[in-house]
Amino acid sequence: MQDKIQHNYFYQQPVAEVWAFLTESELIAQWLMPNDFKAAVGHEFQFHTRPMPNFGFDGTIYCKVLEIVPMQKLVYSWKGGPEPGVINLDTVVTWELQEKGNGTALSLLHSGFSANQAMIFGIMTEGWLKNITKIADLLNAPAS
Amino acid sequence: MTTAQLDIFQTLADPSRREMLHLLSKESLTINALAENFDMSRPAVSKHVKILHQAGFITIRDIGRERYCLLSQDGFTRLQEWISYFDKFWSNKLKKLETVLNNKANA
Numbered sequence: 645m646q647d648k649i650q651h652n653y654f655y656q657q658p659v660a661e662v663w664a665f666l667t668e669s670e671l672i673a674q675w676l677m678p679n680d681f682k683a684a685v686g687h688e689f690q691f692h693t694r695p696m697p698n699f700g701f702d703g704t705i706y707c708k709v710l711e712i713v714p715m716q717k718l719v720y721s722w723k724g725g726p727e728p729g730v731i732n733l734d735t736v737v738t739w740e741l742q743e744k745g746n747g748t749a750l751s752l753l754h755s756g757f758s759a760n761q762a763m764i765f766g767i768m769t770e771g772w773l774k775n776i777t778k779i780a781d782l783l784n785a786p787a788s
Numbered sequence: 789m790t791t792a793q794l795d796i797f798q799t800l801a802d803p804s805r806r807e808m809l810h811l812l813s814k815e816s817l818t819i820n821a822l823a824e825n826f827d828m829s830r831p832a833v834s835k836h837v838k839i840l841h842q843a844g845f846i847t848i849r850d851i852g853r854e855r856y857c858l859l860s861q862d863g864f865t866r867l868q869e870w871i872s873y874f875d876k877f878w879s880n881k882l883k884k885l886e887t888v889l890n891n892k893a894n895a
Binding site: 661676 | 870871873874875878879881882884885886887888889890
């Protein structure tokens with residue numbers, strides 16, 4: 645089963661120009677979505693798009709810059725869910741740029757869609773469910 | 789016996805039900821075979837199965853004389869929908885970037 649999305653695209657503009665459109669908030673907004681992106685590792689930002697209740701998605705994409713190699717590579721997390729604080733989509737977007745002739749070869753990898761349902765349960769169990777259980781255990785613990 | 793409808797979080801909050809899903813992710817089992825893995829009464833197992841079923845995590849199918857629990861495809865389906873949604877999304881956005889870049893060059 646497919647668990648990632650990959651696109652390769654060629655632009656006639658030089659790398660620096662394409663890079664600017666990936667890393668400057670106002671330029672990103674022109675083609676992607678309104679955002680508060682900053683090109684700094686660790687910076688947390690959001691994209692806003694239309695909500696899709698059928699997907700359990702409220703229209704906000706929560707991101708964090710994970711890696712920047714100027715003019716070459718940009719990686720950020722890409723998370724979403726039905727309401728603030730609840731994440732059911734936990735993925736990563738990786739952009740890579742390469743000079744090609746006078747233009748730019750841009751590759752996009754959107755990964756982290758869990759391929760295996762058992763794995764989803766595993767992740768849930770390991771992650772926030774553990775915390776819920778912990779709280780439940782504390783609540784149920786006999787008063788000593 | 790009535791069972792209050794639980795949401796997916798409440799459904800998964802119970803360790804026995806999570807363990808049942810783990811077992812069913814490996815193979816489909818009859819309720820009896822499932823029950824053998826747990827130190828609880830058969831009615832208690834049935835109640836958990838019912839809750840998992842109501843929350844859409846499993847389907848129950850009668851095969852021959854046996855009643856089997858199968859992990860539901862809903863999770864997979866939803867994942868596929870997400871992937872195909874974002875696949876189109878990116879395809880459109882990358883085209884839009886091309887338009888924006890070209891317009892800028894002509895401006």
